[in-house]
Amino acid sequence: MQTSPLLEHLMQSLRSLPGVGPKSSQRMAFHLLQRDRAGGLRLANALLQAMNEIGHCEDCHTFTEQSHCNICKNPKRQENGQICIVETPADIHAIEQTGQFSGRYFVLMGHLSPLDGIGPADLGLDRLAERLTEETISEIILATNPTIEGEVTASYIAQMCESKGISATRIAHGIPIGGELEMVDSMTLSHSFAGRIKMNR
């Protein structure tokens, strides 16, 4: 017996969030109603605005509510001349948190996957090709995921760059910092051997 259809509907809707099941959705709904109605309303408005207004940046295809995202608009980032290719906007977040990279990005929103019918045009690679011609780019850094599809996508883009005489690099794969050698899978270990760097002259 339901005491309130609206409450049931709220619990059901909360389950659209990843990782939220029946118990958590119940806890969330009661928490907001009992202790934080203002937070609930703020969340509702933030969701409405974000879902309706956030589109893709015309240059790099990341999520933004403007025609060009803040990174693409930044003159310092433009001078840098490096473009980092990633699969998703979440990857940009992760890279920005390192503070190591000060160039611009290009988001594929996926990877090449002929079996699923995802070809170069679906990843906006025609737009990337235009940028390679129009802009003065010093280096393309390929930061796609270390999966088969990610590697294929990286190779494809590296060939595109080669035909235009632009240097393309791939981020290093190997033992994660703080990881223990004996715990690392053999695929990663063989990558770390193949990608070894000279330590003396």
Next chain:
Amino acid sequence: MQTSPLLEHLMQSLRSLPGVGPKSSQRMAFHLLQRDRAGGLRLANALLQAMNEIGHCEDCHTFTEQSHCNICKNPKRQENGQICIVETPADIHAIEQTGQFSGRYFVLMGHLSPLDGIGPADLGLDRLAERLTEETISEIILATNPTIEGEVTASYIAQMCESKGISATRIAHGIPIGGELEMVDSMTLSHSFAGRIKMNR
């Protein structure tokens, strides 16, 4: 460097939900934007409606968008004559899931706590007293939490019932089903001895 202020605002707002930290809020925001914008809009509307329209039932004080909740309005529930006293609307959900109880409820929205300045009037006990006089009630079942405050609240209501000649019972506390005796804390174990039931005649 933020790519989108709206996206940052969404991530921040998602942290109003209990158990959602920086990593989960990021995962939720990107999931909704990339894969389930319809679900995000549905959630926004469910939140708006719930936060604005859900109030308290006039009879039992649980959450409902109507003047009286569906349980209080149900004639079969009214005939039953039992009223179960709980601390929060979430407790009603838990009890309803057992399918064991077919009476009505009364939600205190808390417990007596003189140190925090929460007295009988704050729990709506004046309204409960009215109901004890107005309605024909066969039994008050006290299902407040087994904490000190919950026990005090239960005793207080039991005395109210006594003065009106209404039977008040307390739900049993003891070993949970499937629990192992050696794992149970001594407080629970002593309750289960004090509350033992005769098995033969």
